[in-house]
Amino acid sequence: MPSFVRHMLLIVAPLMAAFAILPGVYDNHLLLFNFVIFLILAQGVNIIYGFTGYLPFGYVGFFGAGAYGFAIMVMHLQAPAPLAVLAAGVVGVLLGLLLTPLLRLSGAYFAIANLAAALAVLHFVANPALESITKGPYGVALNGTFNPTLAYIGAVIILALTLGFVVFLRNSSFGMALQAVREDAVSAAMAGVNVVKMRVIAWLVSALVAGLAGGVFAWYVSVFYPDNVFSSDFSIFAIVFALFGGVATIMGPIVGVIILYGIYNLIGFTTPQYFQLIYGVLIMALVLFLPAGLVSLATRRGWNVP
Amino acid sequence: MLAYPLIAGVLFGLYFSLLGIGLNLVFGVMRIVNLAHGDFLMLGAFVAFGVFYLLGLDPLLAVPLAFVLFVIVGIVLYGLLVPRLQQSRDPEMLSIILFFGLSQVIEALVTIAFGTSERSIPSRELGSLMTAAAKALGAKPEGGPVDILGQSFPAAWVISAVVSVIAIGLVYVYLYRTRLGTLTRAVMSRRDEAFATGINVDRVCAAAFGIGLGLAAIAGVFAPFMFGSVTPAFGADATVTAFVIVVLGSLGNPLGTALGGIVYGICYMLVQTFLSSWADLLPYVLLIVVLLLRPSGLLGRKVRVA
Numbered sequence: 001m002p003s004f005v006r007h008m009l010l011i012v013a014p015l016m017a018a019f020a021i022l023p024g025v026y027d028n029h030l031l032l033f034n035f036v037i038f039l040i041l042a043q044g045v046n047i048i049y050g051f052t053g054y055l056p057f058g059y060v061g062f063f064g065a066g067a068y069g070f071a072i073m074v075m076h077l078q079a080p081a082p083l084a085v086l087a088a089g090v091v092g093v094l095l096g097l098l099l100t101p102l103l104r105l106s107g108a109y110f111a112i113a114n115l116a117a118a119l120a121v122l123h124f125v126a127n128p129a130l131e132s133i134t135k136g137p138y139g140v141a142l143n144g145t146f147n148p149t150l151a152y153i154g155a156v157i158i159l160a161l162t163l164g165f166v167v168f169l170r171n172s173s174f175g176m177a178l179q180a181v182r183e184d185a186v187s188a189a190m191a192g193v194n195v196v197k198m199r200v201i202a203w204l205v206s207a208l209v210a211g212l213a214g215g216v217f218a219w220y221v222s223v224f225y226p227d228n229v230f231s232s233d234f235s236i237f238a239i240v241f242a243l244f245g246g247v248a249t250i251m252g253p254i255v256g257v258i259i260l261y262g263i264y265n266l267i268g269f270t271t272p273q274y275f276q277l278i279y280g281v282l283i284m285a286l287v288l289f290l291p292a293g294l295v296s297l298a299t300r301r302g303w304n305v306p
Numbered sequence: 307m308l309a310y311p312l313i314a315g316v317l318f319g320l321y322f323s324l325l326g327i328g329l330n331l332v333f334g335v336m337r338i339v340n341l342a343h344g345d346f347l348m349l350g351a352f353v354a355f356g357v358f359y360l361l362g363l364d365p366l367l368a369v370p371l372a373f374v375l376f377v378i379v380g381i382v383l384y385g386l387l388v389p390r391l392q393q394s395r396d397p398e399m400l401s402i403i404l405f406f407g408l409s410q411v412i413e414a415l416v417t418i419a420f421g422t423s424e425r426s427i428p429s430r431e432l433g434s435l436m437t438a439a440a441k442a443l444g445a446k447p448e449g450g451p452v453d454i455l456g457q458s459f460p461a462a463w464v465i466s467a468v469v470s471v472i473a474i475g476l477v478y479v480y481l482y483r484t485r486l487g488t489l490t491r492a493v494m495s496r497r498d499e500a501f502a503t504g505i506n507v508d509r510v511c512a513a514a515f516g517i518g519l520g521l522a523a524i525a526g527v528f529a530p531f532m533f534g535s536v537t538p539a540f541g542a543d544a545t546v547t548a549f550v551i552v553v554l555g556s557l558g559n560p561l562g563t564a565l566g567g568i569v570y571g572i573c574y575m576l577v578q579t580f581l582s583s584w585a586d587l588l589p590y591v592l593l594i595v596v597l598l599l600r601p602s603g604l605l606g607r608k609v610r611v612a
Binding site: 049053055057101102104105107108109111112113115116117119120123124127128129232236239240243273274276277279280281282283284286287288289291292 | 333337339387390391394395396398399400402403404406407408409410411412413414415417418542546549550553557583584587589590591593594597598
């Protein structure tokens, strides 16, 4: 069996089945939805950071832009929700295209510029001068499209597509080429890899994924403020989840989200500052003792982790 | 009309330079992105609160105390964190996450210890010792606003700017007029070659890290006066501001930060005076434009790749 099919059957299919069954047996649907959203975002970070080495510190920019893309489609064009989610993806890609020049920067410069870009989009959207279009800082309320069940299904479908792309990256020469570029762009270019094209594709797919996630998030919650959908928590959680599990793998970000977001929901709401403390310590311990993520516990022993 | 924002911009700009310079020193020497920079500022502000409210002294006395305290903290933290971090595959990127974790820990601990309320110090208390000393010597010091070119500004702004200039001057002396500074600049330009010539890179870096945190803490002492009040959550915003300033000047060149700070300060004041609804957007747009046109900052070396 080719490894692509094996990974789809053994990882993606069971996860999809779990998310299809869970709403029937578990009552906290919002929590399940958030798990799906963070799985999408963590895999989106995985695509851009894991496979190309660019750390998107302002990843939430695409997510928030997607949410507002959805809201504007619904508010001003009365678009049906599924179409608006697609439009949210397009908005994410457009923002990605606009920010493509950032890929010229390297290392910390890219991370900081990306963070600034996300904040710029936030302040642009939240500007009172644009109230007629985005409702400015006063937030958006979309009553007509409110349908959590369909939105949840939409999110699971987006997760499936995202995972499908990561499985493709893991098992294709394209993914190998990206990792070669990450390790040494000059050598990869010498070997015939079109460095710029490869990076831009990964960047845009990652933006698309976050835009779609933002759109479906807007559909699910229906009422939100700029600060909600542009909260830097999204970027940081997604990055930490992905790293905790281990990037450039399929399983890593999934494991990271399930463990860390699970802990967050167990203790995060009742005592936020103690959670923050534990979280900070956990993150520091991760970087110092397990920089390649949880999966490195297995790969060190020579086991192959998909 | 224009004189007020320009002069206020320079005063704030000098302070902003101090706010960013520690971050830049740490990045320049170690290629480490200290995302907890703003949290050390916040801790510096708490040293000022302690000096004023517990000891009843002039907050200006917190400056030397905070500096010495945080140089020591910095050297200890360096020993605990950085050598391990440098062993990992991608220290520059992982440092972002490690220090994000540290910032979470600091913010959580301060919240647990002091609560989340906003704290401030009455503006006239800054420099009260000098006023008292002048009175004792028979002079007639004027408390209250200071006149510059026919415009009056709060004395606290002027004192902050003066202390900032002194601190930046001392950084210059440290980098260009001491042996340790020469070694530091050697490590800055070529870490491995510095190592090969027998420089004790670890010790030089530990000193630079300590001085970087000490400078952040000094800037923090003035934060309650420049920003009105400080909460434990103040750190994150301060870090972003510091980044904007540092990148404007040029990442990795500590003295460039002085220029970046003044440019930022003047823009900040001009936009606040004439175009307040778009003021929030300015630093980020400025940052992205500078990064794309001159990614190395206004005074930097070339860093762009591919």
